[in-house]
Amino acid sequence: xxxxxxxxxxxxxxxxxxxxxxxxxxxGHTALYWYRQSLGQGLEFLIYFQGNSAPDxxxxxxxxFSAERTGGSVSTLTIxxxxxxxxxxxxxxxxxxxxxxxxxxxxxxxTRLTVV
Amino acid sequence: GENVEQHPSTxxxxxxxxxxxxxTYSDSASNYFPWYKQELGKRPQLIIDIRSNVGEKKDQxxxxxxxxxxxxxxxxIxxxxxxxxxxxxxxxxxxGSQGNLIFGKGTKLSVKP
Numbered sequence: 001x002x003x004x005x006x007x008x009x010x011x012x013x014x015x016x017x018x019x020x021x022x023x024x025x026x027x028g029h030t031a032l033y034w035y036r037q038s039l040g041q042g043l044e045f046l047i048y049f050q051g052n053s054a055p056d057x058x059x060x061x062x063x064x065f066s067a068e069r070t071g072g073s074v075s076t077l078t079i080x081x082x083x084x085x086x087x088x089x090x091x092x093x094x095x096x097x098x099x100x101x102x103x104x105x106x107x108x109x110x111t112r113l114t115v116v
Numbered sequence: 117g118e119n120v121e122q123h124p125s126t127x128x129x130x131x132x133x134x135x136x137x138x139x140t141y142s143d144s145a146s147n148y149f150p151w152y153k154q155e156l157g158k159r160p161q162l163i164i165d166i167r168s169n170v171g172e173k174k175d176q177x178x179x180x181x182x183x184x185x186x187x188x189x190x191x192x193i194x195x196x197x198x199x200x201x202x203x204x205x206x207x208x209x210x211x212g213s214q215g216n217l218i219f220g221k222g223t224k225l226s227v228k229p
Contacts, residue, residue: 033217042122042221043160043205050214091159102148102209105217107159 002026004108006092012114013082021077021111025094032075033093033105034067043091049075050097082115089113118143118210122220129196130228137223139206140188148209149182149189150217155202163204164191196227 005024013019025032034046045059049069060066064082069075079086089112093105119142129135141149150165166173166180166189173180177196182189193200203222210216 031215035219043219045216045218048216050216053214056210056214056216097215102150102215102217104150104162104165107161109159 004092004094004106006090006108006111008111009109010112010114012116015084015115016081018078018080019082019113021079021090021092021113023075023077023092023094023108025073025075025092026096026106027073029094029096029106030072031095031097031105032069033095034075034077035091035093036088037091037110038088046077046090079113082113084115087113087115118146118208118218120206120208120218120220122206122223124223125221126224126226128226128228131196131198133196135193135196135200135225135227137191137204137206137225138188139190139208139220140186141208141218142187143208143210144187145211146187146208147211148215148217149180150207151180151191152205152207152219153202154205154222160205193225196225198227198229201225201227 007022030051032049035043047067048056064080067077089110091110093107095105097103122139147168152160153163154160179192205222206220207217
């Protein structure tokens with residue numbers, strides 16, 4: 001497909017379990033973003049990858065959250081020891097920008113995480 | 117950290133009226149300001165963007181203005197239609213982070229027929 005793909009689309013997990021959320025960006029896009037959107041709320045920045053540069057992790061809410069981007073393509077967001085307040089839609093976006101010129105960021109459909 | 121403030125959080129207008137949403141940003145080096153529209157249950161999609169080398173950009177019924185001195189930018193929708201009802205997000209690039217995008221908290225626009 002031509003768009004940003006996220007999996008799974010829905011995830012229900014028990015409190016205390018670890019989860020992994022996957023993002024397949026558009027091929028060739030160097031920039032990749034993760035955001036969290038709680039019900040009816042805004043887009044909370046989590047982490048940003050740009051090419052081979054060190055990622056901007058300043059938005060990660062706690063050390064239970066981490067993300068990787070392997071080979072400059074697929075990214076995985078990991079949440080350890082999930083808590084109920086982690087329940088939200090996790091959105092991934094990618095863009096073709098270089099470090100000096102922003103271009104349109106395309107969003108995936110999101111992963112709806114529910115911690116019970 | 118860098119911050120983007122967006123107002124109002126909710127906006128209700130009559131069909132045919134204009135709607136204006138305003139955002140301010142804190143990073144004076146920001147140079148890219150996109151606006152996204154998110155319909156219920158769908159992903160955010162870009163509707164218009166502006167770069168710091170221009171003060172205004174129009175696309176049919178939508179326009180964005182930028183005031184770099186005051187560090188604020190606005191979205192203007194004219195002749196609103198019911199299908200304009202959605203949540204709108206502004207964003208600003210963070211140059212110190214090589215182009216990271218920070219979003220405002222969103223404005224829920226309702227257009228009443």
